[in-house]
Amino acid sequence: MAKYLISFPGAAMVVPDDEWEAVVRDSHVVIEEAKAAGVYVFGGGIDEGVPPVLVSATGAIAQGGYPWAPPLNGGFTVLELTSRGEAVAWAARIAKACRCDQELRVFGYDPQS
Template structure:
């Protein structure tokens, strides 16, 4: 089975204040369903109150991430599923619950991980 990343950048989550509680409820319900189905691996959002640091190959640490890359923020869910079609179905459920588009990416297989 492959692992899939379902994610969205923070700017995509443009939900009116009066719908936010419903988004939280609905998105948590989908995650609970994924856990019950045994496909949930990990999920969460980037804590934007904690700034990133860039750790170099020589062990040096610098404030900030890659200067050329867009900021990494938003929400992420990792599921382990037997097919891409099932990953698309879960991504659709998450998109509906969050009321925003989701990106779907497949992790490359690493036999040592």
């Protein structure tokens, strides 16, 4: 089994104001189905009200993220699944519920983790 990251950047969610309640409801239904199926690991959204900091190996803190990288925002779900095909199917369900395409990535396996 592998862990898959299903995510979207905040700008991808272009939803009319009158549809937000349905998006929240539909996305929660998919998450509850993933929990019931035993594949849900965790999920949520990046709190954009809390700015990122860079922490060095010495513990020094600098405000902001990497200046050359795009901002990390939006929502994400991590599922543990048996195949990439299964991951694509769950990503499609989440895309339908959220009304936006989802990026799909697999976490590399580290036997020490």
